[in-house]
Amino acid sequence: MIYKTAPILLGFGMGLWAKASISSNKKAYSSALTQKNASSISFQSEYEMEWHRIGTDDFLFSLVGRHNSQVIGGYETRLAHKAFGIKIGASLTEVTKKYGSPLKAMHYQNTSYLLHYIDCTDNVAHGTYLINQHYVTFFYDLHKNNIVRSILWIHSATELNKNSFYGKPSNELRTGFEDLMVELINHERAVEGLQPLIYDKKCNSIARQHSNNMITHQFFSHEDHKGHHSNNRLTAGSVDYFWYGENIASGQCNSIFAHEALMNSAGHRRNILRKEFTHVFVGVCFKNNGSPYFTVNFYSK
Template sequence: MRLFKRLILFLVIGLTIAVYKNPSLIIPKSQSIIMTISSTKLTDWYNNNLQVMPENNSRLKNAEANIRSKMRYLLGSLDNHILKGNPSRSLEEIEKEKNVILLEIAIGDSVEKVISTLGQPNRKDESQYGFQWYIYNGDYSKYLQVGIQEDKVVGIYTNSPQLQTEGETQIGADRVTVEKLLGKPLEYLKKDNTMYYLSSPEEYYTYLIYNYYATIFFDIHNNNKVIAIQLIEKNTEEALKGFYGKPTEELKESFEKQVFDLANATRVHFNLPQFQWDQQAMMAARKQSKDMAKRNFFDHKNPNGEGPSDRLEKEGISWRTSGENIAAGQTSAIFAHQNWMNSIGHRENILGSFERLGVGVYFGGNYNTYYTQKFYSPY
């Protein structure tokens, strides 16, 4: 048996070396596609002052270099993997998984366990993946989203420091701790023969841990501390072709509500009063997002010269102070919110003294998804 295992080892090593020297053996150039979010945009407006953030251009990496790196890793681990019985899960994977389990809920758990542990959700939202988010927003200090598909947990998100993991990768941990525990993050997700490169590595790390992808979000304006954690089941993530979900009215409304919830959960974390939802501000925000997509501009002032205050006043709003955040290209409400929080001007609006907030989302245009937040305090 030992001789047979060594023979298999030599054969695999030989094949691996061949692939190492010629990566096209496993990924034919005619079938491999490289995709990335080329850019996302953000700007904010506070009492007639504009700040424009530069586009976040992600860089395409050399696919062949990545393949060679994977081959080097494979060569180094083959002996342990084959000669020691080829366990389905390594101790390293198990230890990593312990660091990102939230509460007593884990990917793969039943919806019955979710309900018995957390109770009925306050709301059910659509997701870009096609599953439903169970939204727990009754207490913003314990804000939680649990993704359910076919009665199983396929997604989890929280930005609450009160919902701790079993390990050390928790809300409030620093980047160095995450790197020590989980290692080097992924540079891309591979779905079939397409590699989807991950942008903004300074804002979040993504890891493949056993049967799910874990995205760890950092607050770059607060010592690079972990500010949120998202887990998406592996097959669910890889079934989403491209970056964006199917543009439906239900998904649009879900994004709008989540942007509002995420802002309030963040404010509670910083000991600030919650925003009050404002329907008129929502209408102004929706019109701004749609206008940017339809007329192909990204600015607080539209081609007619109308600005944020004009949009509020058109909806009959009398305001004492006002602000506006806009974003485009982010794949979900979660990523839009995290991007805003890592931009000083947008962050100041979210954490500012405004009393009311309306959110509007529109699908279409050059950036696929447009987000607008309309803040104000009334007279």
């Protein structure tokens, strides 16, 4: 049996802005927010299934995972809704009292991946359990008294059919990860009473290039191998911006895990919830083992 540690990396949150005054461009800001971006209905996952949104209200966000019309997964964020006997908004103590300690590892064929639930601030950020033939992960909000902020579950047979901690890279999976990340971000903004970000999907290639560079040149930073920062990349990509910011993440197996980790990091959370931002684009690239690198760029026109 081979044991591996599932790595988790996050780029330190950036809240950067151009020298131009945001107050002098209120008209452009308001105009951008009036545009309505159509949301994707379904998203390819790393499993043999697609995620489907339930409804279109960003505030009431949940997903159901289906394969050939069979439900084999779910993701719940709606306050007071319950999954596996635990309500969204419950405490970490309630989960521990009901289910005890989470799993120490995930086992795929001849390889076991050790699971770590403690973040860089020594707090329990999530926990994964095997419950009624489902792998269930409870995510905790470290900024709101460690309440259960969301619950993710996958049928055990579906999880183990991956044969690895990560999924098999494909263009469809990349697009699914990118599109779902935007949906998750706009859900968080709706919860906080903020306007949704406009998905500038045509710029995804800019973010993908940075994710690819991090993999190819073996670094993990907002500054690339040539010394360029996120604002340099936006300018080179002809993005018209005033405010800008960037989140990066790596090691998480999908967009949900990456998003939950970013929301528990103060700097990244600020970028996601920064009221001045009006637009977002996302770029995902995969290492040979399937590990995704995420680059999320925010800006306002």
